[in-house]
Amino acid sequence: MPTHLLYQINNLKYRYGEHFELDVPELTIKQGSSIGFAGSNGSGKSTLLRILAFIELPEEGDIRFEGAKVLKNNGGAKRDVTMLLQEPYLLKRSVFENVAFGLKIRDDRKNLKERVYGAMELVGISPEEFARRRWHEISGGEAQRIALASRLILKPKVLILDEPTASVDQQSARLIKEAIIECRSRFGMSLIIASHDRVWLNSATDMVKRMHEGRIVGTGSENILSGPWDHEENGLYTKVLTDGQALFVTKPPHQAAAGVVNPSDIVISVLEPDGISTRNILRGIVTHMTMERDSRDILIEVDAGGLSLLSRLTPSAVQSLSLVPGKEVWALFKASAVDWY
């Protein structure tokens, strides 16, 4: 077992209720890496993250952390990994005691006050103003930042974040993102992030894995198109979006199948196309733009009828189209550009 592997997962299965099953045949995460999980609600991201944080144990399969098999009472591994929940829970005590809790239960009280104050400052929470406040005297965004501070103070080997900015205000979201990146560069910890914020996910992680119905269905920035699909004539299948526009695909294996479209297969036009053979011509608005770390290409996120599509363009193409967030565009791709899982 190479020592640089942090997690090695084989044949992991976890059932939740009657209908949901998480099924991960194989997954490895390297030490010091930053991995993102994207996918719709109920795709299994949170469950997988809770298993990686040892909050839940899988019913079947094998998890190894730094080469050692994780058993129920493997406390050592648990203390190297910490997780920030999507909706933070603060203990019914002061903000200071919340941030200090992890250190206290480890009996690590050296320079406690300085370390707690340092962690609070890192997430933009003023220690003088907040340290003595009670759990019920703070807003949702502040609570999430305090919860993050209580994790960062532990300097974990792995920080797992489940939608860390989903339910907070913009300022808190910015401070949370900055603190995460700052800590990663300072302590060299590994990051595992689940988020709907695809642009941030692409910029904060080395690799994004897409999840759908409990399975990892792809890596990178693929677009997931989920069913149900209605049969049309000419071998095409369709799905109507919330604004009345329709998606066209070919040969889904079953009615509820999820398809994947590579962002490089999505073309952007600033004028309404006319007289072309491409079936999918979706009018939308540019919502985000970000640079891909490795390729230096630009990922353009377009919202079309509630569907979020990523298109990969070169910087010169972005410049020539004068693309900016808020601009109306048409996203085009062939019905046959969809791969099925």
Next chain:
Amino acid sequence: MDYIAQGFIRSIELLLSGDPETYSAIFTTLRISSLSIVASLIIGIPLGFLLGYFEFPGKRQVRAIVDTLLALPTVVVGLFVYAFISRRGPCGELGILFTITGIAVAQTILVTPIVVSLTATAIESLDRRLRATLVALGARGRQILITSLMEARYAVLVAAVTAYGRAISEVGISMMIGGNIKWHTRTITTAIALETGKGDFAVGIALGIVLLTFALVVNSSLTLLKKRS
């Protein structure tokens, strides 16, 4: 109606003058209820925690029995405890019949189901995110249990205050096990019953005022604690 008004005025005089007989009943009540509440908390909180926190076969049945015991009639508890601690009973040698200890034992039996049931409810009502948060922060076995109990502390205090309210206001046990012995086992409630029977409304009203004041304090604490929890 005059005798009620006169009784009320006389009761104020009794309370303000520090009438020894009246205050003896008050202090006896406080001693007994304090003993029984401490004992019921020591027994009831751990049992309630186990019942609320862990899943085990027969849990629902145990819960149903505990909840049924909430409505335990005081005279039934008095009857059974009397049978056990009377001279002929299996615990007769203890010699606690007609003593403060005897009343406290019976009251403990009466209020422990309240502590168990309300503590179990408090633990069951803990936020589902708590366990995940504690595990994520590195807490283990006993640390998780103690912190969970600490998170439910206000609701557990509600259980304690509710049980205390039941203990100070009951009359059946105090009468049957204590025997209403003046200066010794006479409590507020048994004294009220006796003095009313004798037609001495002044002492009855004076003790009634004290009991209502206790009830007011207990209920105010409950309201405050429920708000915090």
